[in-house]
Amino acid sequence: MAAVVAVVGAQFCSxxxxxxxxxxxxxxxxxxxxxxxxxxxxxxxxxxxLRFFGRFVLADVAGRPLLSVQRKARL
Incomplete structure (x- = not known):
């Protein structure tokens, strides 16, 4: 069984x-x-x-980047 890995810190969660x-x-x-x-x-x-690589940036309302996300590779 794979270990759980936190991607986003608890301070950013509700x-x-x-x-x-x-x-x-x-x-x-x-x-x-x-x-x-x-x-x-x-x-x-x-x-x-980044459009061609299936990536996008999750930002706060002011436009500050929080997270960069990439589409999962298909096997």
Missing amino acids: SQASRLTLTMNLTRGGTVTDDGNGAVVLRIDVPLF
């Missing part, structure tokens, strides 16, 4: 579940909004040079 909506545009990125109040909580940026 203690309670929230309903979120992801709105995505395949060429420009997207946003994640809180269903409760409609506030944007995260941005998804897809820089031009």
Whole structure:
């Protein structure tokens, strides 16, 4: 059995579940909004040079990068 590995630190996690909506545009990125109040909580940026590699950047509302994500390789 594989060991569990934390990818995001606990300080970035909420203690309670929230309903979120992801709105995505395949060429420009997207946003994640809180269903409760409609506030944007995260941005998804897809820089031009990363589009071809299946990568995107998860950023806070101010645009500061939090996480870089790459699509899983298909075997």
